[in-house]
Each structure stands twice: as C-alpha cells, then as structure tokens.
Amino acid sequence: MSIHSKTFKGIKVSAGIAIGKAVVISHTFKDVVLRRINPDEVEAEKNRFISAIRLITEQTDRLLAGMTPKELKKIGPHINVQKMLLSDLRFAEDVLNIISSELVSSEVAVTRSLDRYLKQLSSKEKSSLNARSMDIKSIEFLLLRILSGKIRDVSILSEEFILVTHDITPTELYYYSKQRMIGLITESGGRNSHASIVARSLNIPAVAGIPGITQAINTADKVILDGIGGIVIVHPNQKQIAEYSQKRTSFCLLIESQQVNRQTEFLSRDDIRVSVLANIDFPEEVDIAKSLGADGIGLLRTEFYFIERPRTPSEEEQFKSYDYIAEKFYPKEVTIRTLDVGGEKIPGFISHQKEENPALGVRAIRFCLKNKNLFLSQIKAILRASYRGNVRILIPMISKMEEIIETRRLIEEAKQILTDENKRFDPNIKVGIMLEIPSIIFIMEDVAKHIDFFSLGTNDLIQFIMAADRGNIELFDSASSLSPPIIRVLYTIIEKARSLNKPIYVCGEMAAEEEDIVVLLGMGYRHLSMSPINIPIFMNIIKDIDIKKAEGLVKKIISYENDSDIIREVERFLSEKDNII
Secondary structure (H helix, E strand, O other): OOOOOEEEEOEEEEOOEEEEEEEEEOOOOOOOOOOEOOHHHHHHHHHHHHHHHHHHHHHHHHHHHOOOHHHHHHHHHHHHHHHHHHOOHHHHHHHHHHHHHHOEOHHHHHHHHHHHHHHHHHOOOOHHHOHHHHHHHHHHHHHHHHHHOOOOOHHHOOOOEEEEEOOOOHHHHHHHHOOOEEEEEEOOOOOOOHHHHHHHHOOOOEEEOOOOHHHHOOOOOEEEEEOOOOEEEEOOOHHHHHHHHHHHHHHHHHHHHHHHHOOOOEEOOOOOEEEEEEEEOOHHHHHHHHHOOOOOEEEEOOOHHHHOOOOOOOHHHHHHHHHHHHHHHOOOOEEEEOOOOEOOEOOOOOOOOOOOOHHHOOOHHHHHHHOHHHHHHHHHHHHHHOOOOOEEEEEOOOOOHHHHHHHHHHHHHHHHHHHHOOOOOOOOOEEEEEEOOHHHHHHHHHHOOOOOEEEEOHHHHHHHHHOOOOOOHHHOHHHOOOOHHHHHHHHHHHHHHHHHOOOEEEOOHHHHOHHHHHHHHHHOOOEEEEOHHHHHHHHHHHOOOOHHHHHHHHHHHOOOOOHHHHHHHHHHHHHOOOOOO
C-alpha cells in the first residue's frame, strides 16, 4: 500500500534543505501525573532533583569545554542562558520547598514551580510568544526527560537524521549536531528562541511552530525539511525527493559561491544596482552577514540586550556590543533600531500592567518614552558607537509627530551629556523612523523635515492595514502582501519618499520573498534588508529580473481589484525566467 505524502507549513527558522529519516522525541509532558510521596521519601526525592540538575550542569560544562573557540563565541552565550536558569537558587529552592511542603514528586514540583513563573510572565505579556518563556519551557522538558529516564541517546545512530521534537534546549541541539543531525523540526518555538539562534549559528536547517508534528511523524519516516520556505514534507514521493535534492544542491552551491566570490554588487539583468543589507538580532550573526556580502546592517534589533536579563543592561555593556558590530562592518552603514518591546515582550526588570490589546498598546517608542532613563542610556550607547561615522539610529513604531520631536530632543540631550563627559560620537548621526503604523504615511511630508531616512517595516504595516495577524494560519489570505490595498500603499510610500528626496529601506519579510521582490523593485525600492542567509537567494533572484519590465508589471497590477489577479500576473511574470531556487 502506497503512503501519500503530507505537507506541513511552519516558521522559517534556519535556511537550508535536509532530506533524511526522522528521529522523534515526542514526549511533551503536557500532563505530568500527580505522584504523591510519603514524608520519609522527601529527602530521596530532593536528592533525585538535585542529581538531575547536577547531571545537566555537568553535561553542559563538558559541551562547553569541547567547543572550538569559534563555537564558544557563537553558541556559548546561549547555552550559558540554560546554565543560568538551572543555577538560579530561587528556582532550586522553590522546587525543593514544593517537594517537602506538598509531598509531591520532583516532576510535579518542577512543573508547578516553572508554571508559577510563567504565569508571572503572562501577567505582563503573551508569554507563548516570548523567547524567554520558550527557553523556560525547554528547560522544563529537559529536566522532565532526565527525571523520567526518557532522554534518547542518538549517538548509536549510524546515519544522518532529522530531529523532530516538541522543544529543544541549546545544549541538546549542540549535542545532537555532533551526532549526525542534519535538520530540526519543532512543535513550539519561534525565530528568536535561543535554540533557533544556535541552529542558525550551526547552519542547521530548521522549521518551528508546527503543532502536532511529533504525532504526524514516526521515527524512521522519510522527511524533507525546507528551511527556506518553512515547509516539511512527510513520506515524500520520488518526484519531490528529486526536486528537493536539486534545490539542496543548488542552495549549497549558491552559499559556497557567494562566500568564495564575496559578491559586493547586486545587479539586475538590466544592470541596475540594488543595495542588499542584513537584518540581525545578535552579534554572533555578523560574521555570516559579512561573509555573504551584505552591503551593511539594515536592521540591528536590540531587544536581546534587554529581554533575557534580570537587570537593566548598562550603557557600557550596550556600547561594547554595538561598537563591535560597527567596527566589523566599517565603513559600511550599521542601522541600530532602538528598543522595540512592550505588548508581547517586556523586560523582566520592568513592572508593566497587563494590556487588553498589547499589539496596539505601550510598544516600542511609546514604551521608551515612558521609560526615559532606560531610553536615554540606549541612545547614549548608540551615539558612542557612532564615532567612526557609520552608525545610524532607527526609531520603531512612530505614529505621530510628537513622538519624533521628543525623540530628537532626547538625542540632543544625550549628545550634550556625552560632550560634557568628553566621550566621542558622530555629531551628525543620521536618524530614521520605521514606517509601520499607517497614520505616519499621511504625514510623511511633515515628518521628513525631522529625519534623514525611512525604513519600511512591511510585517507590521500589513497587519495593521489588513487587521490580520500574519502568524494566524486562518488569516493567511487576509494578510497577503500582494493584495490591492498593500500594493497601492507601498506605491504611495515610494512615490512620497522620492518626492521628498529621502532614502527608503525595506526590512520586513517582503524583502526576501521572490514574488514580493519583483514588485518592490518594479515600484522603485532599491535598498532591501533581509536575514543574512537569504542574501545568496536574493542574489540568485535579482540577476534574472529585468527591472524595467518589472516596472511595467507594477503599472499593470496597480489597478487590479483582487489578490488572485495580482498573484496570477506576478507568477506569469516570474515564469518567463529561470531561477535556480
């Protein structure tokens, strides 16, 4: 009996393609069985928990000791987050107290302790979307797997495998990467979890966020993992295997070619140059962005300096990190976005009331202007890193003129403080804003008097215009980037930017999707910023695009009334050329 292939769509976490057999770790411990203990069993149960902590710590130390200096620099900090959580005395004491006071097993105590902590997070934010809560759940699963004896030793496997699991810690991921693991599929997690960042650092293709995937796949099942498209195919047929084998070969050759040749100019078929920059979240991503020929950093997100910390990062700590990146890319530009937290993600050291609608609440610049000391410290750190002249400041979620005026005032205040402290900085540093809230589009002419550049955040802009969460599979069609309202808004924005003589950059997901790239280039966008690993893919796409013809495509679709007609026209345009990927 033939088995039909089945395709799943998830979150693109780490680019690349893997084809192989699955190894499934399916135990999620969603329902830990309540096991009570007798008073005379308390000490033994406490020792069992302490032994589990000690075992993980020893394993982690051995892994760190066996890393190369390069691995230690890239991956070590994320594994150390796990160590930090496990060595938190408050956590250990809480678990031990629960064991003795409630007379329950270590598994129950661990779950209750961490659930209590996660509830504290969720009172401030949507914890399921927060990287820290993902890390905490990963620690819980690791502890429970050890306590229950369900750790799977994959070192005995004689062939390469794709790991399928509910969640994974950075330590586990690093261990499995040394045991012939070629890909990772998880039910939970997201692009910004520590495990996801480690996967990218190790160049392991990964797809996350596929609920139920550990039940849909069995160990030894043949699987295709497409980390470029966020696709997983179970029981692929021969045609699919042949197709993705070719894609895998082409992708590897593409990466290798770009790293060897270090192409510094991205030219269309009709020799029009496009600036290609990198979006990064962590300093560890700088080397890969540079090796793939990025024209600079179009977006350095700074949330990771704040979210994972028990205290406010100092100005000096921030400065050293920003300065490291600015030096690495000098003389190319590095655009540093100020803190974009609030709503779904709040630093643990900030007290914040739960909001009914956090996506439209105290976020980004609103949050920063309510926490001016924290904001001023970050501005000073960015200014200090700008002394070479290649750093720019980017302000997110601007919705009205008053926010720009107040931000500019704080920047001038920071400059004066640094002058008084005799610290060097670029006095002419450029300041830009994110175009992601629709209101700002209507006052671009006024805003332009106070800024140096615009950066188009297509992800949030599309969500706000269409009132549709792009992460909601049920609303996927409602959040299309190729719908008439979005096409016309993007065209309006580029026309206004041109008339105002202000450069505009695109740094959302649209900058990395083939259909969107054609439309953006046809409209006149010439500065695109994307995940580093997508740069070679973009290079391969743009060399086949005739931008003059793409301009004709845009003139045609700008008057179309529905999504399907636009999509059909763009697909027809793309079918007239051959792409490697």
